[in-house]
Amino acid sequence: MFTKLFAKKELKKEETLFAPLNGKAVDIEQVPDPTFSQKLMGEGIAIEPVDGEVVSPVNGEIIQFFHTKHAIGIRSETGLEILIHIGLETVMLNGEGFTGYVQVGDKVKVGDRLITFDLEFIKEKAASSITPIVITNMDTVQSIEKYPVAHAKAGTDPLMHIITK
Template structure:
C-alpha cells in the first residue's frame, strides 16, 4: 500500500507495438536489404507504406533522430528500443523529402506524429520505401510475438507483442 503512495512505481514488462505507418505488412526476412532481412540490427517487422506519415508505435522517449530524418529511435516505457527506418538507402537523400516533428528527449505517446516523408521522392531517389520496425535491444526481450495481419493502419494495428526480461 505504501509503495503506491510513495512512488514505488510498478515497472511494465509487456507491451504492444502498434504500426508506425499505414501500408502492407512484410516479414522482416523479406526486406530487400541483408542488414534487416538477416536481423543484424534485431528482429521486427516491416511495412510497405501507402502514405508518408510516421507515428509513434509506443509510449516512450525519442532517443535517436538521425540528422537525415530517415530513421528514428524510441525507448518504450518497458525499455524496448525500437528503430523505425523509413525506406532503404534513404540516408543518401540527406533529409530531402523528410520533415521531423520531434527531437531527441521528447516524450511521446503511441499515435503521436514523428515525421513525414515524400513517398514518390523516395521511390525516385532510394532503392525502396519499405520501412523496417526493429527491436534493437533483443537481448533484453524475453519474447516477441508478431501479429498476423496483412495491412497496417498507423497508430491502430498491433504489430508486435513484447515481453521484456
C-alpha cells in the same frame, strides 16, 4: 517469532508495438537489405507504406533522430529500443523529402506524429520505400509474438506483442 521467506520473483514487462505507418505488413526476412533481413540490427517487421506519415508505435521517449531524418529511435516505457528506418538507402537523400516533428528527449504517445516524408520522392530516389521497424536491444527480450496483419493502420493496429526479461 515466525518469519516467511519469499523468493524474489522477477516481474516481466509486456509491450505492444503498434504500426507506425499505414501500409502492407511484410516479414522482416523479406526486406531486400541483409542488415534487416538477417536481423543484424534486431527482430522486427516492415511496412510497405501507402502514405508518408510515421507515428509513434509505443509510449516512450525519442532517443535518436538522425540528422538526415530517415530513421528514428524510441525507447518505450518498458525499456524496448525501437528503430524505424524509412526506406532503404534513404540516408543518401540527406534529409531531402523528410520533415521531422520531434527531437531527442521528447516524450511521445502511440499515434503521435514523428516524421512525414514524400513517398513518391522516396520511391523515385531510394532503393525502396519499405520501412523496417526493429527492436535493437534484443538482449532484453524474452519473447515476441507477431500479429497477422495484412494492411496495417498507423497507431491502431498491433504488430507485435513483446515480453521483456
